[in-house]
Amino acid sequence: MSPLITLSRRAVLKGTGALILGFQLPFLPLPPAVAGSTPMPVNAWLRISAAGVTILVAKAEMGQGVFTALPMLVAEELDVDWQTVRAGPAPSDAGTAGLVPGGMHTGGSTSVSASFLPLRRAGAAARLMLMAAAARLWRVPITELTTANGAVSHAATDRRAGYGALAGLAARQPVPPDPPLRDPATWTLIGRSLPRPDTPAKVTGLARFGLDIRLSDLLYAAIRHCPVLGGTLAKIDAAALKDKSTATGYRAGIVAVVSLPDAVAVVAEGWWQAQSALAEVAVSWNEGANAGLASTTLDPTLSKALDPGNPRAIAIAASRGDIDRAMAGAVRVVESVYRLPFLAHAPLEPMNATASVTATRCELWLPTQDQERYLTVLPPLLGLKPDQIAIHTTFLGGSFGRRLECDFGVEAALLSRAVGRPVQVIWSREEDIRHDFYRPASVSRITVGLDGANRPVGWRHRVVAPSILARVRPMALKDGLDGAAVAGIADQPYALPALCVDYVRQDTGVPVGFWRSVGHGNNAFSVESMIDEVAAAIDRDPCVLRRELLAGSPRALRVLDLATDQAGWPRPPAPVAGGRRGRGLALHQAFGSVVAEVAEVTVSDDGRLRVDRVVAAIDCGVAINPDLIRAQLEGGILFGLSAALTGKITIDKGRVVQSNFHDAPVLTLRDAPVIEVHIVDSAEPPGGVGEAGTPPIAPALTNAIFAATGRRLRSLPVGDYDLASG
Amino acid sequence: MLTMAVNGRTLTVTIPGDTPLLWLLREQLQLTGTKFGCGAGLCGACTVLINGHAVRACSVPVSSLDGAEIVTIEGLDRRTDAVAARVIDAWIAEQVPQCGYCAPGMIIATIALLRRTPQPGDQEIDAAITNLCRCGTYPRIRRAIHRAASTTP
């Protein structure tokens, strides 16, 4: 691979006639902790040559539209015809991945917000360099030049040159340190629903996902992990596959049977062959400490940790006002406990990775959200240096946080090394469901104190949940507090004079990881259920109560009003024969955005639930591409709805009970409601949208069920309840 | 000897007969547009046309396909296939795909539906399109089907 950039303020690839810009230090608002100690950060690359404009994105395209939104930011300032811009994944290796601000990983709905300023500045800088090149070439003042559609023009002498022709000379111009940005009033791309450049490849089958990598000499591996979570491999017996007459010693097509610490894999000429052979390998496992794990005992363990007398440490997450006094003075108290199950990610593309490992080099083709992590994990395992590892990021067939883990990629590397050929490891769906890093189960108790005028004066909130950060980022655990587990509670925009949020870490042996919206998903359910419970307790319309509590939060209030107005609140949905209808509301603030959702449901007398319509409103700051925002809200809502309706992972004998879409069902077209998304016209800096739509939908749903039936569901999934009337 | 036509090309199949069609397409023929999602006929990511019917390629052994005509997403020819062209155009116009992994199977299933039922109502769409999309593009899929069929949702 040729060097992409030189890490000076001027980045030039010599002799190619191309202008290649890394987006560098002066353009980036760095978090104070890293400023000064960091090398030049790079978070995208811009290549302009005779072949056109290519914008390389150092973020994973997993459906959320980063290959559209980020290039739009560059193109806006660069002044190029959007139709001619190409977007693709930035390569990641030790030389570049360490330079992306915040790391070369994609998560937390931060891609757009973190790029908003630096990418526009990069586009503006490149445009000025192209103009400077034209000015030198034509010996005219730069101030007389204009740009449009990828070309520089000089009106007085009627000259015009395309960016490609100027790129070589432009690359030798100094990079302007602080290029002026366009007045937002003159934006021509930002704010428009430009079509995604990746759509044509995706509708013709040409888009390459991880599973679609084809290399010469490629072998395929099927894998079986210890069925007990956390268990290891003891011994294998592959006698059933042996055949003395072949070169490998195995029956035709089978290349190797490989033992890994927690799994056995068969490597073969084809995946089906490998998968079928795997069933014939006799394996004994060290089931380990989790062999007795069962949901029937896990759930009570989590609940018990709520008790005041529990011996576990309690970490204070947030406290304001005098909660003890507020509660002592309350004339009325509303208290409830909310329970949520473990959840699998189940992106449609199962876990997979392709690797080619030699004694001196490891090349990987990965659908991954976290390239950078491989550069620390793999070198010690393979005895290589970070700069001997190269990663090619493919399209991701969904991810939702699952591909922040690197288990599957490490397996591919180990298998390739074991057989000395490139290997693609593909997990069956059963392995994918049974060996996930699940969204943590949680139990929360909320106690709200009301004064004589029915105003909430105190909010006590305890969360019991296993810790994700303890595994993935132990340094981030402060005084026993996992901030991710309590996300989105204390910073809700409701006026609560006294509040105390605390956390009890109760690990369970079930591996937990980041799942679209992380703790916000768990906590929006309890907070927004409780707001509704308070409204019911004081006989107030849930929207009216929220409006009162949001009086000091104009941004959230605007979102609430937009969603409820569009949904027709407070007019109840039209009644139907044989069923009860209801409308429910929830609002949540996260990732720099505020989202309100109104769900409308019909519960038939025999208990069938139908979600008819969801109306959503979002303030995500400046709307870069409204149609992408709508798509992310639709997707976030349906992802959360799928989980709320049927999602759960249960454990028995240390094993995940569910295995494939028949017993871990997900939402279908038939059951998907109509969704309307309304975007607040906002000048706030851009917030995240990929995850923001998910948290409110579960409580909006159960609040709607309450409105329809009078039944308050304090745990999920809804499918566990019999909603028949009477 | 097992022969079949894939995207108009006749070929002789030599892999073991119990191999599902999906792996013949993806590995031997390198037609990777047809996706693997569940291996159990549950998700539809592997949907192809077999003699004009939408079938889940993960669940069809090649031995059952002697003489069959198979069309994958790569074999759709918009110059000669007006239905395919309308469906693909509708998918683009509605900007359906997010991750796009379900798209080939969804498009094939929709083509089979529209050939049989050129103007499907919502219930017919619900019954025919049982493919899964984890990114939640269902509302757009429904709109795209109506657009391709020139019906109103």
Ligand code: FES
């Ligand atoms: S892979 Fe064939 S239906 Fe899922």
Ligand code: FES
């Ligand atoms: S677009 Fe991702 S699964 Fe449908």
